[in-house]
Amino acid sequence: MTNAISSFGAVGRPVSIHTDDAAKVRLKGRYRTETWFKWLGAAAVALAGLFLVLLLSTIVTQAIPALRQNYLTLPIDLSAAKVDPAKLDAANYDAIAQEALTAKFPDVTSRQDKRLLRGLISTGTGVFLRKDIAADPGMLGGTVDYAVPLDDFADLYLKGLLADVGSDEAISTSVTPSETSGDIDLTFGDDAMLTLARGHGATEGENGMLTLTSGASSLLVAFNGGTVKLTALSPGASGTAVAKGTVIEALDSTAPAASGQAFLRVIDTPEASRKISDKMIVWLDTLKSAGLIESRFNSIFFFTGASREPELAGVWGAVVGSFLTMIVTLAIAFPIGVSAAIYLEEFAPKNRLTTIIEVNINNLAAVPSIVFGLLGLAVFLNFFGMPRSAPVVGGMVLALMTLPIIIIASRASLRAVPPSIREAALGIGASKVQTVFHHVLPLAMPGIMTGTILGMAHALGETAPLLMIGMVAFIVDIPGGFTDPATILPVQIFMWADFPEAGFQQKTSAAILILLVFLVIMNAIAVILRRRFERRW
Amino acid sequence: MNIMTEASVEQKLSSGTNEPSIKMKGEKVSVHYGEKRALFDVDLDVRENQVTALIGPSGCGKSTFLRCLNRMNDTIDIARVSGKITLDGEDVYDPKIDVVELRARVGMVFQKPNPFPKSIYENVAYGPRIHGLARSKAELDGIVESSLKKAGLFNEVKDRLLESGTGLSGGQQQRLCIARAIAVSPEVILMDEPCSALDPIATARVEELIDELRQNYTIVIVTHSMQQAARVSQRTAMFHLGYLVEEGATDKMFTNPDDKRTQDYITGRFG
Numbered sequence: 001m002t003n004a005i006s007s008f009g010a011v012g013r014p015v016s017i018h019t020d021d022a023a024k025v026r027l028k029g030r031y032r033t034e035t036w037f038k039w040l041g042a043a044a045v046a047l048a049g050l051f052l053v054l055l056l057s058t059i060v061t062q063a064i065p066a067l068r069q070n071y072l073t074l075p076i077d078l079s080a081a082k083v084d085p086a087k088l089d090a091a092n093y094d095a096i097a098q099e100a101l102t103a104k105f106p107d108v109t110s111r112q113d114k115r116l117l118r119g120l121i122s123t124g125t126g127v128f129l130r131k132d133i134a135a136d137p138g139m140l141g142g143t144v145d146y147a148v149p150l151d152d153f154a155d156l157y158l159k160g161l162l163a164d165v166g167s168d169e170a171i172s173t174s175v176t177p178s179e180t181s182g183d184i185d186l187t188f189g190d191d192a193m194l195t196l197a198r199g200h201g202a203t204e205g206e207n208g209m210l211t212l213t214s215g216a217s218s219l220l221v222a223f224n225g226g227t228v229k230l231t232a233l234s235p236g237a238s239g240t241a242v243a244k245g246t247v248i249e250a251l252d253s254t255a256p257a258a259s260g261q262a263f264l265r266v267i268d269t270p271e272a273s274r275k276i277s278d279k280m281i282v283w284l285d286t287l288k289s290a291g292l293i294e295s296r297f298n299s300i301f302f303f304t305g306a307s308r309e310p311e312l313a314g315v316w317g318a319v320v321g322s323f324l325t326m327i328v329t330l331a332i333a334f335p336i337g338v339s340a341a342i343y344l345e346e347f348a349p350k351n352r353l354t355t356i357i358e359v360n361i362n363n364l365a366a367v368p369s370i371v372f373g374l375l376g377l378a379v380f381l382n383f384f385g386m387p388r389s390a391p392v393v394g395g396m397v398l399a400l401m402t403l404p405i406i407i408i409a410s411r412a413s414l415r416a417v418p419p420s421i422r423e424a425a426l427g428i429g430a431s432k433v434q435t436v437f438h439h440v441l442p443l444a445m446p447g448i449m450t451g452t453i454l455g456m457a458h459a460l461g462e463t464a465p466l467l468m469i470g471m472v473a474f475i476v477d478i479p480g481g482f483t484d485p486a487t488i489l490p491v492q493i494f495m496w497a498d499f500p501e502a503g504f505q506q507k508t509s510a511a512i513l514i515l516l517v518f519l520v521i522m523n524a525i526a527v528i529l530r531r532r533f534e535r536r537w
Numbered sequence: 538m539n540i541m542t543e544a545s546v547e548q549k550l551s552s553g554t555n556e557p558s559i560k561m562k563g564e565k566v567s568v569h570y571g572e573k574r575a576l577f578d579v580d581l582d583v584r585e586n587q588v589t590a591l592i593g594p595s596g597c598g599k600s601t602f603l604r605c606l607n608r609m610n611d612t613i614d615i616a617r618v619s620g621k622i623t624l625d626g627e628d629v630y631d632p633k634i635d636v637v638e639l640r641a642r643v644g645m646v647f648q649k650p651n652p653f654p655k656s657i658y659e660n661v662a663y664g665p666r667i668h669g670l671a672r673s674k675a676e677l678d679g680i681v682e683s684s685l686k687k688a689g690l691f692n693e694v695k696d697r698l699l700e701s702g703t704g705l706s707g708g709q710q711q712r713l714c715i716a717r718a719i720a721v722s723p724e725v726i727l728m729d730e731p732c733s734a735l736d737p738i739a740t741a742r743v744e745e746l747i748d749e750l751r752q753n754y755t756i757v758i759v760t761h762s763m764q765q766a767a768r769v770s771q772r773t774a775m776f777h778l779g780y781l782v783e784e785g786a787t788d789k790m791f792t793n794p795d796d797k798r799t800q801d802y803i804t805g806r807f808g
């Protein structure tokens with residue numbers, strides 16, 4: 001070291017501990033660490049972003065079908081013979097709508113098929129019809145075209161969610177039927193159909209016989225104005241194929257359909273593993289090609305209460321329930337939480353008692369939420385005898401849960417206000433209360449708001465404590481007040497996710513989406529409020 | 538307040554000489570922060586319409602003494618004050634004394650400029666408003682204007698009274714804080730190193746201001762700058778390790794101090 005030349009004013013490169021080779025290696029190592037850390041950080045952010053996109057895209061793609069509902073327009077006979085204008089409630093509106101539907105398919109005669117056909121329209125049809133007639137009695141007296149909501153299975157099929165359906169393909173050979181209805185034989189001009197059936201899971205039998213069971217794809221042949229479902233195929237004479245089939249829609253005649261005149265429709269999902277039969281599919285396709293089915297904005301979902309029928313289930317009851325519950329939570333937790341924080345931070349003497357209180361508040365924030373539910377059940381419901389399933393009780397339980405979060409956040413933001421502000425106010429003779437309310441609290445307000453909004457968002461998404469106080473009940477009516485039985489959005493999502501009907505799957509995602517929208521709105525309100533408070537200084 | 542003035546008149550008469558009367562008086566003032574004693578039996582008088590400078594090395598207790606004068610030490614939980622401090626003959630630590638009233642009479646300016654994050658107008662108007670000093674908006678406007686004028690800030694800010702006080706420069710902020718203190722018409726203004734965060738030009742302005750304010754107010758200033766103490770004060774008190782080393786007329790303190798420690802400190806040999 002004694003030989004080292006000072007770097008200042010030296011001509012040659014000086015040998016020093018900051019410029020020798022070891023130093024260069026050390027420096028390189030430092031840069032390498034920095035680069036590593038930068039890349040790790042970027043990767044973490046990218047991964048988080050990816051998961052967010054994945055989550056949102058899954059929910060959104062699942063939810064989109066629930067935003068629309070298919071309606072079937074039927075000519076409904078509302079003549080005096082069917083509906084007595086004096087006794088509107090006496091009429092059987094469901095039966096009237098069902099008659100209008102069955103009239104569209106005169107060749108459906110068996111009881112079983114008729115029941116299947118009636119099942120295409122929602123069981124809520126009668127209710128809608130009666131409501132609309134009550135609102136507009138002018139509909140009475142004749143036949144009106146009225147759009148009725150389709151049943152959930154029919155609706156899901158039309159949205160392409162219930163079965164994989166191939167497009168109609170022309171058959172490049174002639175097709176000759178033996179009869180126009182019932183179980184018939186079909187003769188194909190070549191044996192291409194055999195290969196096709198093999199490819200779609202037909203069971204091989206003796207003599208090249210192929211059976212299309214309900215475990216195989218459905219092959220539907222449409223020609224001569226009707227549709228035949230193939231059940232079995234066998235090779236015929238001189239390169240032809242003979243098929244057995246069931247007529248679903250009656251054919252016009254037994255005339256052979258020329259090449260390209262008949263169409264084959266393959267439904268890839270086997271009938272046994274889907275919730276909709278081939279018959280229903282054919283009827284729906286017929287109605288759709290007749291232009292009677294129309295997809296509309298699903299106002300039922302947004303503006304009605306819960307229902308056991310997926311197509312009639314709406315989220316509005318839960319939204320109103322959540323809203324009422326949040327009002328109660330905010331009204332209780334915000335003033336109490338902020339007051340407690342102000343007292344503890346600004347006024348309370350620092351002694352053993354306040355330390356114990358502090359520690360306990362911090363611990364309360366970590367208590368599992370279901371414990372608060374148990375507390376609500378034991379104290380509010382059993383001891384005070386408050387109404388079960390009511391937003392007021394739910395709000396109180398959630399307020400208990402949110403309080404520690406608000407207190408902790410409020411204390412932190414009060415503590416973050418510089419002491420110089422307190423000194424300035426005290427120094428010109430402001431009292432302690434004036435100092436807090438004129439200067440400290442306004443400065444801490446943005447932080448308190450953020451904490452409160454976070455606490456409220458937490459409460460909005462909470463399910464467990466509300467299960468305990470009965471807000472999981474199945475409630476059809478939209479709650480009109482704080483003591484009406486109600487459910488809330490996350491509990492509604494929980495219940496829908498639990499229902500077996502396929503239609504609820506989309507509803508669940510859509511309800512999740514609505515919950516997310518509410519959270520975004522809450523955060524936006526927080527940001528706007530914060531801005532406004534900040535502008536006043 | 539009226540009873541007070543009578544007492545002060547009496548005091549003025551009794552002193553009889555050219556020497557200004559005593560505005561505040563500390564007798565055997567001791568301060569403990571928990572177990573630690575920060576101030577040892579300090580006897581110090583603050584004279585009316587004079588600037589009293591408190592000097593001494595860091596941690597010597599001068600700020601602690603200053604904060605006793607308007608009971609700002611009350612805000613520190615562990616601080617305990619003993620001894621007697623009087624304002625116009627009345628004990629400020631008497632339980633009957635309202636600390637809010639005391640701080641209105643003994644205002645304070647802090648080391649770091651600390652305007653409220655509100656408009657310039659609101660900063661100055663806040664004090665008069667909470668003390669109910671103005672009966673009308675016009676009167677309040679008048680107080681704000683005169684306070685800003687006394688603090689030598691009015692011409693710089695008259696066109697932007699509604700802009701934020703925190704947007705001013707450091708020196709302007711400190712003068713705003715002085716205006717804020719003046720606005721409640723205090724009798725004594727305490728200044729805790731008011732220029733330590735300011736550049737020399739801003740410092741010069743504040744010093745000029747202090748000299749002008751002396752006409753109407755009694756000022757106690759803590760400073761680390763010997764030159765500043767020499768420039769602005771009439772009396773100087775030297776603190777060291779919690780003890781009052783020496784107190785006297787500034788001229789004498791800086792030319793011919795009695796105590797060697799004072800001499801060493803003033804000449805820069807320690808501190």
